[in-house]
Every structure is written in C-alpha cells, then in structure tokens.
Amino acid sequence: xxxxxxxxxxxxxxxxxxxxxxxxxxxxxxxxxxxxxxxxxxxxxxxxxxxxxxxxxxxxxxxxxxxxxxxxxxxxxxxxxxxxxxxxxxxxxxxxxxxxxxxxxxxxxxxxxxxxxxxxxxxxxxxxxxxxxxxxxxxxxxxxxxxxxxxxxxxxxxxxxxxxxxxxxxxxxxxxxxxxxxxxxxxxxxxxxxxxxxxxxxxxxxxxxxxxxxxxxxxxxxxxxxxxxxxxxxxxxxxxxxxxxxxxxxxxxxxxxxxxxxxxxxxxxxxxxxxxxxxxxxxxxxxxxxxxxxxxxxxxxxxxxxxxxxxxxxxxxxxxxxxxxxxxxxxxxxxxxxxxxxxxxxxxxxxxxxxxxxxxxxxxxxxxxxxxxxxxxxxxxxxxxxxxxxxxxxxxxxxxxxxxxxxxxxxxxxxxxxxxxxxxxxxxxxxxxxxxxxxxxxxxxxxxxxxxxxxxxxxxxxxxxxxxx
Ligand code: BG6
Numbered sequence: 001x002x003x004x005x006x007x008x009x010x011x012x013x014x015x016x017x018x019x020x021x022x023x024x025x026x027x028x029x030x031x032x033x034x035x036x037x038x039x040x041x042x043x044x045x046x047x048x049x050x051x052x053x054x055x056x057x058x059x060x061x062x063x064x065x066x067x068x069x070x071x072x073x074x075x076x077x078x079x080x081x082x083x084x085x086x087x088x089x090x091x092x093x094x095x096x097x098x099x100x101x102x103x104x105x106x107x108x109x110x111x112x113x114x115x116x117x118x119x120x121x122x123x124x125x126x127x128x129x130x131x132x133x134x135x136x137x138x139x140x141x142x143x144x145x146x147x148x149x150x151x152x153x154x155x156x157x158x159x160x161x162x163x164x165x166x167x168x169x170x171x172x173x174x175x176x177x178x179x180x181x182x183x184x185x186x187x188x189x190x191x192x193x194x195x196x197x198x199x200x201x202x203x204x205x206x207x208x209x210x211x212x213x214x215x216x217x218x219x220x221x222x223x224x225x226x227x228x229x230x231x232x233x234x235x236x237x238x239x240x241x242x243x244x245x246x247x248x249x250x251x252x253x254x255x256x257x258x259x260x261x262x263x264x265x266x267x268x269x270x271x272x273x274x275x276x277x278x279x280x281x282x283x284x285x286x287x288x289x290x291x292x293x294x295x296x297x298x299x300x301x302x303x304x305x306x307x308x309x310x311x312x313x314x315x316x317x318x319x320x321x322x323x324x325x326x327x328x329x330x331x332x333x334x335x336x337x338x339x340x341x342x343x344x345x346x347x348x349x350x351x352x353x354x355x356x357x358x359x360x361x362x363x364x365x366x367x368x369x370x371x372x373x374x375x376x377x378x379x380x381x382x383x384x385x386x387x388x389x390x391x392x393x394x395x396x397x398x399x400x401x402x403x404x405x406x407x408x409x410x411x412x413x414x415x416x417x418x419x420x421x422x423x424x425x426x427x428x429x430x431x432x433x434x435x436x437x438x439x440x441x442x443x444x445x446x447x448x449x450x451x452x453x454x455x456x457x458x459x460x461x462x463x464x465x466x467x468x469x
Contacts, residue, residue, distance in 0.1 A: 010409030013114035020118035021049025031067035033399035039079035100134035132165040152424035177238040179398030222291025267422035277305035303450035330463035331360040365390035
C-alpha cells in the first residue's frame with residue numbers, strides 16, 4: 001500500500017523502473033517524456049531500465065541519445081547530462097527471480113518505486129508476480145500500458161492477478177488520450193463556460209460524430225496490429241474515453257475520484273454495440289505488411305453507431321469512426337445541433353443547423369458552426385464556423401503529464417478497473433469476425449458501407465485541418 005504522508009498526500013515515487021527499456025515505446029515516448037520531466041520538473045530519482053536483450057548500461061544510454069535526437073533534443077546540456085546520470089540498467093529474463101533480485105539491489109533505499117510495464121501484455125502478470133515475490137512491489141506503484149486485456153473476460157482475469165499484488169489506488173492504467181491537452185480542452189471548455197451545459201442534451205443535440213483519421217498504415221507494427229485491429233487498438237480505449245469526456249456529467253464534490261466517477265457512469269450507460277450498426281474495413285495492401293497473417297480479417301477501419309441509455313442522451317445517435325490509410329491525419333469531435341423547430345424564413349434548411357467542433361489534431365481548436373444571413377434582400381443564409389480558439393498541436397507530450405501524475409500518485413487521468421470493464425462491455429459483442437469486413441482503397445475515407453450506415457444522420461463530416469466549416 002502506498003504510504004500517505006502526514007499532510008494526507010501520497011508519498012512521491014522515489015525511483016522509476018521501466019520494463020521494456022530497449023523497446024519501441026521507450027524509444028518513441030518514454031525517453032522524451034523522462035527528458036522533459038528532468039528539464040521542466042527537475043526529476044532527480046534513479047531511472048532504471050529493465051530488458052532482456054543482453055545489453056549494458058552504455059547501450060541503453062545510446063538508445064536514449066538516439067530517441068532524444070529523433071525528438072530534436074541534442075546530446076548536451078544540463079538536463080541531458082542529468083538524465084544520463086540518473087539512468088541505470090538491469091538485464092535479465094522476466095521469469096527469472098535473479099533479474100528481480102538484481103532490480104531490488106539496484107533500487108537501494110527506494111521505498112516507493114514506480115514500475116512502468118512497457119512490455120507485451122502477455123508479460124504483465126509474470127512481471128507483477130515477480131515484483132511482489134522480490135519485494136520490489138512493496139510501497140510501489142504500477143503503470144500498465146494498453147491493451148488491458150483482449151476482451152472483457154481476459155481484462156477481468158488480468159485485473160484479478162494485478163490486484164493480488166497491488167491495491168487499485170496503486171495501479172495506473174495508461175490511456176494516453178486522457179493525458180492529451182486537446183482532450184483536457186474538451187472537459188475544460190464544457191465546464192468552464194455556462195453556455196454549453198444547458199444545450200448539451202437530447203433536446204438540442206441531433207447527433208455526435210467522432211473521427212480519428214490516420215493517413216499512415218500499419219507499417220512496422222504488423223505482428224502487434226494483426227492481433228489487435230482498430231476496435232481494440234483505438235475504439236475500446238482512446239475513442240470511448242473521448243466520448244466519455246464529451247458526454248459525462250459535471251464532476252461534483254471534492255473527492256479526487258469525482259471526474260473518473262462521471263466518466264465511469266457515462267461508460268456504464270453506453271449500450272453494448274449492435275453488430276448491425278458496425279462497419280469494419282481493411283485497406284487494400286494490408287496483407288503485404290510484414291507480420292500480418294495470410295488471409296487476415298483484422299480491421300484497419302471501424303465505424304460504429306452508439307447509443308447512451310441516459311435521460312440526457314436517449315435517442316441521440318453517436319457515430320465514431322477510426323481508420324488507417326485514410327486521406328489525412330486528423331482527429332475531431334463534432335456535436336451537431338438540431339434544426340430550429342420552425343423554418344421562419346422558409347428557405348431550405350440543411351439537415352442540421354449548427355455545431356460545436358473540437359479538433360484534437362493536428363491543431364487544437366474549438367469552433368462554433370452557425371448559420372448567418374447571406375448579404376442581399378432575401379432572407380437566405382449560409383453555414384459558417386467561428387473559431388473560438390485555435391492553438392498549435394499539443395506541446396506537452398501526454399506521457400510526460402501521465403508519468404509525472406503517476407509519480408505523485410494522482411490517478412484522475414488514468415483508467416480505473418470499472419472503466420476498463422465498462423469499455424470492454426461496449427465492444428465485446430463486435431470483437432473478431434462478428435461483423436463483415438469490407439476492403440477500401442488506401443487514401444479513401446473507408447468502405448462505402450460506412451456512409452450507408454450513417455444514412456440520413458449523415459453525411460460523415462471529414463476533418464479539414466486549418467480550414468473552416
Ligand atoms: C496508439 C495506437 O495507442 O494510438 C496507434 O496503438 C495509434 O495505432 C495511436 O496510431 C494514435 O495516437 P496519437 O497520439 O498519435 O493520436
């Protein structure tokens with residue numbers, strides 16, 4: 001159990017251990033996040049990389065230099081030197097108690113280490129058990145990467161194992177979307193402005209569209225992706241969390257679980273997906289990616305229609321789509337309002353008459369779509385969008401925020417056991433090959449069936465980075 005200081009706050013972690021130190025995630029996300037924590041927040045605890053590559057510390061340092069270089073950080077300066085000085089390395093097999101004895105030795109006097117498991121999910125239970133046996137888990141925190149389980153049953157089984165060794169408040173399940181500035185921006189805009197809340201419901205909202213488009217393919221992640229697919233890779237976690245932030249009730253009270261409680265309530269109210277409202281797609285050429293099985297029917301695109309069974313949202317269709325090899329890379333959320341109850345000006349009113357748009361990438365913006373009168377004698381209008389705020393993409397990488405929070409024992413931006421369970425509950429009925437798979441051309445907006453699925457609530461509104469409307 002993590003010790004609570006006299007002032008009621010949890011004791012900060014006094015060492016960082018990251019398993020999978022030689023892997024891809026460490027290179028892409030962890031080293032840059034650690035560097036920024038050192039540079040901006042004065043991180044000064046030992047940082048111990050663990051892997052089973054037969055490496056020495058110098059090789060790990062070399063990897064860190066490579067990673068930082070790829071992120072535009074030169075191998076010089078006080079923060080860089082401090083990071084190098086904090087780095088340690090333990091090599092060994094995760095099944096071998098000797099590896100964990102060496103880790104315990106390296107931890108020295110540390111009483112509250114933070115263990116970050118950036119390893120394949122099949123190793124989560126093994127590492128957690130070994131940490132407990134070697135006493136490395138005493139007073140410690142555990143950070144777990146997604147995917148958390150492969151379906152609802154396996155996620156529950158994994159939870160049961162982890163909870164044997166770590167209490168829930170010491171487990172930090174990462175969904176990096178929750179650490180993203182633009183996702184925090186949705187939450188902030190909703191509850192810092194009294195104008196949104198009165199219209200954020202079934203009376204005024206016609207439908208919601210969430211789009212996560214990526215123009216790149218599966219590339220060098222064929223083996224991982226072919227066991228995952230778009231539903232498990234981004235819908236079950238990132239996009240459902242975005243939906244929760246967009247539609248949850250206002251956090252109340254002073255409990256630090258208030259926000260997570262609201263997200264959990266919302267996710268528990270989402271109706272499990274109906275296969276009739278799901279379109280799966282695969283881009284042409286996916287089978288040529290190294291690591292992908294011949295004849296694979298794994299989806300690289302998914303579009304769904306969801307419903308939330310609550311008084312606030314009953315009857316409001318929520319459309320979510322995500323795909324690889326689409327025409328561009330951009331993510332956004334569009335909240336579409338109902339048309340006015342009467343056509344005062346007798347013109348042809350479009351299917352809906354206004355929206356709020358939150359763009360998550362490449363830039364971060366909030367836009368208000370409204371209809372304004374076109375100049376001239378006739379009362380005829382056109383659609384326009386007011387950009388309420390626009391800023392360049394996130395400058396604080398989500399992993400920096402999340403690692404810093406976990407070290408301080410702040411769990412708000414992590415998923416909780418009940419949230420993960422609620423998320424699997426939603427997607428469980430459509431996992432694997434329940435829904436047909438349609439091919440789509442690379443560079444298109446996915447299979448035509450997705451347009452049919454949205455039907456009269458559509459069309460899908462494609463992100464238009466930098467543009468309006
Ligand atoms: C990851 C998925 O979790 O999120 C990737 O595994 C996806 O497939 C990525 O590309 C998207 O994250 P971001 O932060 O680039 O939008």
